[in-house]
Amino acid sequence: MTLEDLFVLVIEPSNMQRGIIVNRLKALGIVNIDEFEEGAAAITAMQQQTPDLVLSAMHLPDMTGTEVVTQMREQAELSDITFLLISSETHYRYLEPIRQAGAIAILPKPFDENDFRKALQSTLHYICDKDEITDRDTSEYENLRVLLVDDSKFARKYLNQILTNIGIESIVEAEDGAQGLALLEQERFDLIVSDYNMPNVDGKEMVEHIRASDDQPTIPIMMVTSEQNESQLAAIQAAGVSALISKPLSYDMMKQLIEKLVFDSDL
Template identity: 45%
Template sequence: MALTMSLADIAVLLVEPSQMQANLVTRMLEGQGVLQIDRVESGNAALQWLAENALRNRVVVSSLYLPDMSGTELVTVMRDDPLLDALPFILVSSETRPQMLDPVRQSGACSIIAKPFSEEQLGRALYSAADYLNPPQDIDPAEVAGLRVLLVDDSPASRRHLRRLLEEIGIERIAEAGNGKEAVGVLSDTMVDLVITDFNMPEMDGRELTEYIREQSWQCEVPILMVTSEQNMGRLAAVERAGVSAICDKPFDAGTIRRLIANALPQD
């Protein structure tokens, strides 16, 4: 897939309190061709910097542990601000506990990079951000103009992130539900061509929704794409057995979502 934006076009705001770690990441960014790199040491400093500077092609690369807030709190504040909501966010952390990382995955972050990491791993995360900022036209808008999609996720930030991606490729007929139970209500009287759902949700989770669609819905053949932060392989295997069409991890690569959507389209 050809990229429409090079890493030289990206401007990075690095949020890192450690001078040594900041120097390391800066060298890696420069090694990947990033020309504009600004650095702040705290979450509040990052928010102030973003409020005072141009945001075009801006990517935020942040550590998880900051002196005044966590990287999770920083991305949450960003996602609640209409001016910052669309900025790609890359988390750099040695943290592995799901309870610490799941909020970042649910926020619509582009990538989570585990320490220690290589320059190539950082580069892949940056390319994902570039793809999100300026998506390649790898789907003909005419093919998806009439596509009806149902987004099911209890995270409003995650739904906004997915909706923006769908709208960028030309999909305009998008319904939303906050959990599987709400989705059942939508599916009862609204025909859709694709369901994109999270796994972990209250009331009715993604596995239960998939089972309902396959066994009870009048739309039992609709493709189901699960975009989830779930890491338990047993649970994911149960979802596959329930009849999901494809599974994509959070944080998700925008190009992967586009390919999965393209595969779900009727083939000539």
């Protein structure tokens, strides 16, 4: 599969902005494109023919991009479709649900052409790995045990799919840091992938507890977070995380980081 094979659904109320996006897609060789001005019509179309990628604006005539991706994630037949937001919106209450829902990228208006291409390539690799999982040699991952900790069910589902696409079969999920720590007392893991902002015990507190313990203090920990505050991010790093990656997630970057954390003895 190549970029040219992607089926992309574009939701953008502005004729001019929609034209810019469609022209950028066509410049990359993508011609299988459906265009919509409203979210409801786009969701109906997705139910009839499943796209590889939904590319949406934030503010639509009938709903927001947040509502579009939320409805997608709540429907089994649409839940695995990759979602990319292109918007000038910066407000936390609009963007945070999209980050948590597993968007593959959030690009500003006007968007950088290189960032656009990278997001599409990441989408392609995500889809190819998912479709070809039975044909690829994933033996290096077959004994890998991963603890996935996130309070968002949408985020856990997306992260679980990423890990599965990579070839990881043994994934145990926890809804917050407290549950994660309880599981660590019962089982041994090779990698922890965790959110930061969680109830009860947050990601930073969980990391501090693990690093201070006598049982698995050196286990690699990847923190996945939408946190923007620089002092908070510095505190997370100081707590002893092995890698820090921002939401929305780049599939390619996460795959590379996992390979380095688990298999690179220099890290």
